[in-house]
Amino acid sequence: MATLDRRNGHLVVRVVYDGPSGAGKSSNLKQLVQTFSPQRRGELFSPGPVDEATTYFDWLYLNGGVVGGYPLRAQLVTTPGRGALSRRRWQLVEDADVIVFVCESIAGPAMREAKLSLDLLRARLAEKSLVPQIIVQANKQDLPAALSPAAVATALGLATDHEVIATSAREGSGVRETVVRAIRGAASLAERRIVARGADALRDTEDGSDLLARLDGSALLRSLAGPDDEIPPFPDEDVANGWVWPDRSGRRQLRTLGRALAAGEIAREHAGADELAFRAGPLRLTTSRAFRRDDVDAARAELDARARACVRSGAEHVAETTLVLAGSPGSPIWLWTIIDAGAPAPLTRSGGIAS
Ligand SMILES: Nc1nc2c(ncn2[C@@H]2O[C@H](COP(=O)(O)OP(=O)(O)O)[C@@H](O)[C@H]2O)c(=O)[nH]1
């Protein structure tokens, strides 16, 4: 939904690039950086590990045009493609004014995956009573085996008149045309909204770091922590291998935690002086400065030691217990303990597992 950046006086719309991993979403944004001069755009922002598939999103903004008397800014955001990341995908697409669905135009598994992904997207939007325009990109047209846009539409089960744009995000063709059409669609939606309700009714704009803070849990922790608390990073449901124990049930609990975060079902709990404790849906999570380590090796050693202590004490049988590291290499790493809130707590006063 269009928002108003009251500080800079911009009317802001959001275009979300969705589609399977590897379809070319990030490549679209990289091409747009090449296409538009720095006066017209921001810098490409891609939080998360650099050398992996997108963890959170890619982000770029473009300025241009005037809507309802305000200079227009379009925020372009890509969704993370991996299935495990679908909660974040939904959080992103639900904020879209217009969606660009990018797919590889290659018959076979890639096309089937694209259809499944598009079907899920439409079902999710319908469930939320959202009806954003969806522009489909038949990408990778430079490949010899590429299907025509009409064949892509058929393979995706779309009506014959559905908007499908032929593109090569690698070579750049169609990329600018896509964004221009998407922004035009979003702008006319925003214009109608302003006419109907006035610009004052628009919510405040969220920028890229606000969005990251919402998705990674730091905004919520900040809002719940006291002024003197050091804010730890929130456990991530897509945490690296070796950062969560036990791996299987731990990842299950982390997904539950992710859903509680998306629903805002997290509250601060009373805890010891140095301890931070939260109730998140059915879970209780705790950490403290005693479980902060300066580097990854020290944090993993702490995780291993706690896991062994947990096994020795049989604590993992008392309540389903997860130990998980949060943070990124280069900054302090925190060890969190997550348990079923209903079960008796096998916790010491300092928030760790009794050893
Ligand atoms: N041949 C070809 N390769 C492309 C095109 N668009 C993206 N790619 C390649 O496909 C891979 C995945 O692209 P990326 O933009 O990271 O996909 P994302 O996962 O949707 O963000 C990369 O190796 C790109 O270079 C295209 O139009 N043609």
Ligand SMILES: [Mg+2]
């Ligand atoms: Mg990407």
